[in-house]
Ligand SMILES: CC(=O)N[C@H]1[C@@H](OP(=O)(O)OP(=O)(O)OC[C@H]2O[C@@H](n3ccc(=O)[nH]c3=O)[C@H](O)[C@@H]2O)O[C@H](CO)[C@@H](O)[C@@H]1O[C@H](C)C(=O)N[C@@H](C)C(=O)N[C@H](CCC(=O)O)C(=O)O
């Protein structure tokens with residue numbers, strides 16, 4: 001693609017004349033001949049220092065911040081085109097969108113502290129049920145009709161994301177749902193994605209290692225509504241959740257159509273909710289009348305997630321009746337309040353991805369009514385992540401569970417015992433078992449009839465990160481092994 005087209009609207013140096021760009025990357029290690037290299041100041045290093053490496057690998061153009069342009073020009077031969085922008089990550093994302101070109105016609109995005117993966121997973125299923133081949137992109141990677149691929153980040157870097165979207169469009173997938181993480185929004189990874197609708201689930205404490213304040217964290221999330229969603233794009237929220245007033249204020253200011261769900265919502269108004277076996281019976285009032293829906297999932301928060309997902313699908317053009325009927329067959333996202341095993345005595349073991357205080361609070365509150373006996377939890381907190389959440393997670397665990405077993409969850413570069421101590425500060429009577437498999441086994445050994453154990457924090461993960469090493473580990477496998485060891489199935 002010609003650089004003039006890729007850099008549409010930018011001031012270009014003479015060296016850009018007729019220059020063809022073969023690909024683009026912000027990582028010097030991925031530069032190939034004919035590439036544009038984007039040199040960004042990152043959270044650990046300044047990409048400008050890798051410009052010589054990029055040129056050595058035969059990059060023909062460099063994009064950088066306006067205030068770094070002079071330094072970059074001094075590092076490159078005169079034939080290399082240097083482009084600059086005040087917000088280079090934003091420019092880069094738009095370039096990636098132009099380079100890859102195609103995207104599914106209908107893309108909806110969801111942000112919020114908890115529920116993104118679940119909502120994206122549900123929206124994909126609703127699109128599918130309505131007869132449209134669909135994909136979801138997020139923490140679980142890409143899930144589409146003919147397979148799954150795991151990527152690592154919830155919101156991939158813009159080059160990967162645009163390539164993924166173009167591949168999906170080429171495969172004939174016209175509907176997609178994606179998770180917008182606060183890191184992704186803050187780093188402009190999603191700018192350039194053509195959105196139809198966007199939803200906000202909720203906001204709680206998370207990523208305080210990255211965002212200096214809750215307000216900064218909220219501001220990153222609000223970009224989805226103030227900057228990414230185009231005019232005419234629908235905003236979907238459950239107004240019962242804190243901070244939705246901030247989302248609605250943006251919608252009002254921009255004149256964006258709003259679709260509200262839940263008890264205080266207007267478009268899908270929840271007028272009745274009661275448990276029904278291992279699911280919940282919802283009464284939903286719509287402009288087309290009342291619907292009774294049996295949601296085959298437990299947990300109050302799944303009701304909110306399901307209605308938000310239906311709202312996204314409906315605003316994207318799916319018939320309201322079809323969307324609500326599809327909720328009756330929803331499958332929960334793997335590792336989200338998932339029943340992982342049952343002892344013959346009737347003790348149940350759930351695996352859940354709660355790794356922040358609010359999520360743990362909600363997950364345990366959801367399980368509590370099903371525990372005829374005691375509720376116990378195996379929980380830890382990640383290393384190199386917000387230390388402030390550790391005692392709060394201990395507190396949330398102790399508030400609901402009769403027994404709290406504190407264990408390790410991706411200690412990364414930190415001392416695991418120090419992390420456990422911080423969690424135990426919030427759950428003083430807790431039992432400390434560092435080895436996660438042993439903690440799970442002990443939790444299972446103690447289960448009696450009618451008891452429930454929640455293994456929290458890792459959900460779908462398949463590794464325990466210790467130092468720089470990822471040791472293969474799965475909560476599901478550990479549960480299975482512990483049940484087998486007891487001679488149980
Ligand atoms: C803190 C953070 O988000 N970092 C992300 C960010 O890196 P950065 O720009 O800060 O990187 P840096 O290491 O300082 O490097 C600066 C620049 O130099 C470049 N570089 C670096 C080394 C080199 O040899 N050559 C080179 O060109 C880098 O590619 C980068 O462009 O941009 C990179 C490219 O997009 C990401 O891979 C990287 O994610 C790191 C690996 C990460 O762990 N991110 C997590 C925290 C994250 O993004 N999580 C969210 C939220 C998950 C949730 O929902 O909870 C997610 O969306 O997954």
Ligand SMILES: Nc1ncnc2c1ncn2[C@@H]1O[C@H](COP(=O)(O)OP(=O)(O)OP(=O)(O)O)[C@@H](O)[C@H]1O
Nearest residue numbers: 113114115116117118139301336353354359362363
């Ligand atoms: N709407 C919700 N409100 C509160 N907690 C929730 C909600 N939805 C899910 N949870 C809890 O949060 C955990 C993670 O859910 P999910 O993966 O859907 O969220 P996420 O926003 O994608 O999280 P992450 O940012 O970690 O990828 C679940 O296992 C559950 O414990």
Ligand SMILES: N[C@H](CCC[C@H](N)C(=O)O)C(=O)O
Nearest residue numbers: 355381382385409410457458
């Ligand atoms: N995307 C989140 C996932 C955390 C999962 C939990 N198991 C942990 O390691 O803290 C993060 O990287 O902070």
Ligand SMILES: [Mg+2]
Nearest residue numbers: 116117139154
């Ligand atoms: Mg997620």
